[in-house]
Amino acid sequence: MDTLYDRYEIRHQLGKKAGRQTLLAFDRITQQQVILKLLTFSADFVWDDLKQFEREIETLKSLTHPAIPTYLDSFELNSPTQKGFVLVQSYLDAPSLEEHLQAGREFGEIEVKQIVKSLLEILRDLHDRHPPLIHRDIKPSNILLGQSLSKVYLIDFGSVQTLVNQAGKTVTVVGTYGYMPPEQFGGISTPASDLYSVGMTAIALLTGSHPADLPQDNLRIQFTPRTPISQNFMDWLQQITEPHPSQRFISTEHALSTLTTVIERSYFESPNYLKEAVIDSVGMSIKAAVISAGIGTFFALLWGGATGLMLGAFGLMTGILWGSAVGALNGLIVGTISHLKFYSLKNLVHHQLTVTVVSVMSIFVLGVVAFSGTSGSNYSYSSPDFRWVTLPAIIITTIAVQFSNYQLIQKWYRRKRQ
Structure with a gap:
């Protein structure tokens, strides 16, 4: 057809x-x-x-x-x-979370919390209707993810049910094994049933495994050993996936507000990758830039360049300024990427590769912008003296900060395993 x-x-x-x-x-x-x-x-x-x-x-x-x-x-x-x-x-032009998982994508804690927050905001609107609208089949394949973590869509409303009385009794057992709560097997659905499915979806994203494949203890999914996440988020997940609905959050709004608090608290309590990366990177960059600028000054003097004292002072100034700028930029890059993308520290190789590519490209752009603006000075980028002083600083500093990045990220992963 x-x-x-x-x-x-x-x-x-x-x-x-x-x-x-x-x-x-x-x-x-x-x-x-x-x-x-x-x-x-x-x-x-x-x-x-x-x-x-x-x-x-x-x-x-x-x-x-x-x-x-x-x-x-x-x-x-x-x-x-x-x-x-x-x-x-x-038509919503976005892949499902299930498609992301099948493609091998790994979701970190920060990503999962943002996705869950967006999903709860949708459910809050459904559950606040009169009578409340219960989806009853929330799972990765029924959740689409747009170009940002805040662009989450909920689809497939074939299993939806209105809460027709206080007990929330329904006549048809629907849902997906592993994601549906225990009460749904008995034909009972309430807004708390959707919350349970949201929690199981989060666990699936964090572990990369179907909840039905994870071990259980008294109907509670045992996912702690496989998922390195903050204690606050762990507690939140354990409450939202309690086997008995009365032990879960009392409402979708309650679950959402508690998660928002967890997100805000995690930001302040999480390892301060940004501060550590900036301090480490600035120190390494200044040392490398000053040393390399001194090397450049020495070679410039051998080639009969400008006055040694002036060139030496210029090399020292260049080293300090360039090292500070590169260190700050690289530290911001390493800290931001580590916190937003690799917070759970689950993939060392991917982490190091991503940081290296972004850092090198950013430093290169910074060098072009910084030194192309000196053509009107006494030491222009086109002069041999200037190049002998600055080029070693650019090259050696770039190599040095990448080595620093490698050591710092290795230290983070070793610290996590301890």
């Missing part, structure tokens, strides 16, 4: 399960890409599928949220080869 009703051009299939297909299509009228969800009356069709399909349509119709797909249309499918129903919704 290439075109549906002369309007939707089928591009390719995104997913398929019993009696259901998810397709990416192009709408000839709106000139936009859309998502088509097809429910067909095949041999494995069951009536619960139709109930969930209708529920998703009604739910999307009632929702207007930037982080949830927009309902566009729905109609009956009646072709010679297929019969069923079609839901048309907006």
Whole structure:
């Protein structure tokens, strides 16, 4: 089927399960890409599928949220080869967290906390409705991640349920094993059930493993040994994934506000990579730059350059200024990257490679900008005297700070293992 009703051009299939297909299509009228969800009356069709399909349509119709797909249309499918129903919704151009995991991406604590925070903000809007709307199938494959950690989208509302009474009793057991809470196996769902699934999703991101594959003790997932995270976040995860719903956070707002406090507290209590990196880098850079500037001055004198005293003073000044600038810049780079991207210290090789590439490129740009502006001075970049003094400082300092970076990052990983 290439075109549906002369309007939707089928591009390719995104997913398929019993009696259901998810397709990416192009709408000839709106000139936009859309998502088509097809429910067909095949041999494995069951009536619960139709109930969930209708529920998703009604739910999307009632929702207007930037982080949830927009309902566009729905109609009956009646072709010679297929019969069923079609839901048309907006296309969100973002991969799922499951796709990121399958591609081998590793998520650090800071990344996971930001993703979870964004997800809880979506759920807060759903749970604050009257009656509350419970998703019941939160997992990595139903969460899309945009170009930033704050761009999180929640999809697949086929399992959604409203809280119809105080007990929150429902009649259909839905969800995904490993992510759904114990009470959901008994057909009971409350907002706390979604919170449990959020916690399990966070654990999956931190460990790279499906929660069902992790060991359990009295229905509690044992993930501590495999996930080096801060104690505050560990406590938060343990509470949100408590087996009994009454022991979890009392509301989505409570979970969100507590997580916000954890994030703020972690910022001040986390290892101060930035301070340590700047101090270490500035010291190494100044020493390397002064020594190399002195070497440059010596060679310039041998070649019959400018007055030795003046050139020596210029070399010393160049070394101190250049070393301070490079040290500060490199320290900021190392500290910032380490805190934001490699906070959990899980990948030494990737950590060192990332820091080296960004640091070398940044120092090169700094050198071009700094020394290209001296052409109007007595010692211009084009003069042999200037080059003999400055070029060794640039080259040797760059090498020195990379060696310093290597030693510092190695020290961090050794300290973590102790």
